[in-house]
Amino acid sequence: MALCGTTNVTKMMAAYNGGSSAVAAHHPHHHHQLQHLPPPHMHHHHHHHQQHQHHLQPQLDIEPDRPIGYGAFGVVWSVTDPRDGKRVALKKMPNVFQNLVSCKRVFRELKMLCFFKHENVLSALDILQPPHIDYFEEIYVVTELMQSDLHKIIVSPQALSSDHAKVFLYQILRGLKYLHSAGILHRDIKPGNLLVNSNCVLKICDFGLARVEETDEARHMTQEVVTQYYRAPEILMGSRHYSNSIDIWSVGCIFAELLGRRILFQAQSPIQQLDLITDLLGTPSMEAMRTACEGARAHIVRGPHKQASLPVLYTLSSQATHEAVHLLCRMLVFDPSKRISAKDALAHPYLDEGRLRYHTCMCKCCYTTSSGRVYTSDFEPVTTPKFDDGFEKNLSAVRQVKEIIHQFILEQQKGSRVPLCINPQSAAFKSFISSTVAQPSEMPPSPLVWE
């Protein structure tokens, strides 16, 4: 997996720091070309002959090619866009209209995918033309095709340098800052939901569990969130209310996993998950457990008093420098109100080199002219206004939501490109439509019920 080299280091750092030479001088060394990791799903063939059909047909068929992944909700295949020959990913959202809950969940995810405009967040490039509403059962979303994900990369034998870790963590936090600024909690940040292409560009994906943050602390939120290894202690302890800091906890776990190439807290059960966390962080104070349920607090109080053993993080790898461990310890904070935010984490010096590399040769927000690189004025943009989930309040029946979603998809396509639809005659279509949601074992495990 190739990472580009870095040029104009001083100029870039000067731009970022408003001309502060102190920081520019902080990173005078060269960046090495990173070892190339062969991505598992690269395709180079294009179907240029299909490009010329635009003017002949009001709609274009696309054919599914091969399955590339399984999210919490839905199946992803790679396809070729006949309009430009580009390979893209096609996600089928199946069984959408089974009941009102799944209708709402899918509509929320669809709205989010169409709302996102950020390089480190996967968004919808297109939605396939729906059939007449009487035959409308499934939704197909086209997104950018990414060759791999962080889980596959971490478990592969490929070398991962500290430059990789820095540029990956930078992009995760950059995407998360944007999501949190939109008022969205992802709630299932894990390596498999962080897609990576062959140039190391990373995009957060799978918004099947994402929702708008709940500002009313009296309102209960579901605990059916976050794959266990990346689950924040407040959720393990049965908190009825949580914030976007649950995503930061997950990022801390992933950061440690990038450094150590192994899962940080790999427990067999939610109780053991909590025990592994307190082994590292020590017994939490009563204050840090204030939102926990009584049974969970009793479990901690009954147990032995533990001292924090944070220096063990230095043994993750030789890449666990003082700066890396310092930032990691700001993410792995038991008390969610004291955990660092995505915005503040991005200001940590550990991420300076990742920012530099990203904006020197990976981003789309800066560009190069004959006289050099022109940097964006805002390296980590936020979004205004926030994502509005007010539309969910008035959804009360399956048929009604179906009509609203049908209309929404048609509106998305208005005036843009030739609409795409799936080719039901193709051989691949049969296996594509028969593929269903992820197996139960791939779903986030159910939450612990404290006695």
Ligand SMILES: [Zn+2]
């Ligand atoms: Zn940029």
